[in-house]
Amino acid sequence: MELIIGSHVSFTASTQLLGSVEEALSYNANTFMFYTGSTQSIQRSNINDELTYKAYELMVKNNINNNNVIVHAPYIINLANKSDENKYNFYINFFSQELDRCKQLGMNKIVLHPGSATTCTKEEAIQNIANALNIVFTKTENTVVLLEFMAGKGNEVGTSIDELKSIIDLINNKDRIGVCLDTCHMNDSYVDISHFDEFLDEFDSKIGIDKIKCVHINDSMNERGSHKDRHANIGYGTIGFDNLINVVYNDRLKGIPFILETPYVNRNSKDAWAPYKYEIESIRNKKFIDFIQ
Numbered sequence: 001m002e003l004i005i006g007s008h009v010s011f012t013a014s015t016q017l018l019g020s021v022e023e024a025l026s027y028n029a030n031t032f033m034f035y036t037g038s039t040q041s042i043q044r045s046n047i048n049d050e051l052t053y054k055a056y057e058l059m060v061k062n063n064i065n066n067n068n069v070i071v072h073a074p075y076i077i078n079l080a081n082k083s084d085e086n087k088y089n090f091y092i093n094f095f096s097q098e099l100d101r102c103k104q105l106g107m108n109k110i111v112l113h114p115g116s117a118t119t120c121t122k123e124e125a126i127q128n129i130a131n132a133l134n135i136v137f138t139k140t141e142n143t144v145v146l147l148e149f150m151a152g153k154g155n156e157v158g159t160s161i162d163e164l165k166s167i168i169d170l171i172n173n174k175d176r177i178g179v180c181l182d183t184c185h186m187n188d189s190y191v192d193i194s195h196f197d198e199f200l201d202e203f204d205s206k207i208g209i210d211k212i213k214c215v216h217i218n219d220s221m222n223e224r225g226s227h228k229d230r231h232a233n234i235g236y237g238t239i240g241f242d243n244l245i246n247v248v249y250n251d252r253l254k255g256i257p258f259i260l261e262t263p264y265v266n267r268n269s270k271d272a273w274a275p276y277k278y279e280i281e282s283i284r285n286k287k288f289i290d291f292i293q
């Protein structure tokens with residue numbers, strides 16, 4: 001089975017999915033992840049079906065299967081707090097619209113940060129998130145929501161196997177819920193990535209390995225358990241190249257998409273550039289490439 005690997009790419013108002021596919025191809029990726037607009041805001045432009053059609057022509061020509069393409073929900077959606085009903089309902093409706101946009105784009109998986117419990121306990125947050133998703137699932141069709149494993153920054157929910165399990169247990173339609181692992185987040189939460197198989201054993205016994213539908217493959221700038229969430233380039237962080245290679249090539253995760261969310265090189269300057277072509281090549285060849293001089 002061929003390795004499915006790509007990175008997050010941009011999706012702009014003018015080129016939309018066609019631009020995303022072109023960017024992914026420039027990295028020699030065979031999948032990609034995108035936000036349907038800004039990561040931080042709820043501004044969304046209308047989807048241009050003609051651009052979508054052209055994007056699919058290009059995907060088919062290059063063997064990119066839409067089942068491997070991932071959408072990411074904007075960060076601002078927070079389904080954890082119910083103290084402000086208007087806000088809670090707004091997020092439910094906005095997330096439902098995002099799922100409709102996925103459907104219009106032919107995409108069937110969307111990654112969601114479960115939420116941050118700012119005005120309630122984690123136990124209440126878990127109830128609120130599951131309740132919100134149950135409503136979203138009655139308002140929409142098909143799209144599967146992948147809860148991301150979080151680093152545990154602030155009051156984030158979904159920072160352990162047990163927390164993710166508590167949410168999933170409360171979901172009525174289990175076919176529409178899955179998990180997206182993130183190696184940086186796992187490391188920053190508590191997981192020792194050098195013992196990844198032990199993590200998978202526990203995940204399998206509590207949730208089931210078939211629920212893992214995507215992995216964000218990032219190194220981390222911080223030590224295990226730091227609860228920081230700062231991504232590093234592959235082989236340039238505390239997890240290290242070999243440990244990340246062992247995640248990507250783990251037999252139990254065969255066939256699922258691996259997505260890089262690593263930082264641009266020189267990211268705070270006008271010379272910032274995306275390293276994904278090199279990172280993808282290094283992962284495919286299992287050989288570290290030192291692209292940062």
Ligand code: FE
Pocket residue numbers: 072111113148
């Ligand atoms: Fe994420």
Ligand code: FE
Pocket residue numbers: 148182216261
């Ligand atoms: Fe991530």
Ligand code: ZN
Pocket residue numbers: 182184185229230231
């Ligand atoms: Zn992160």
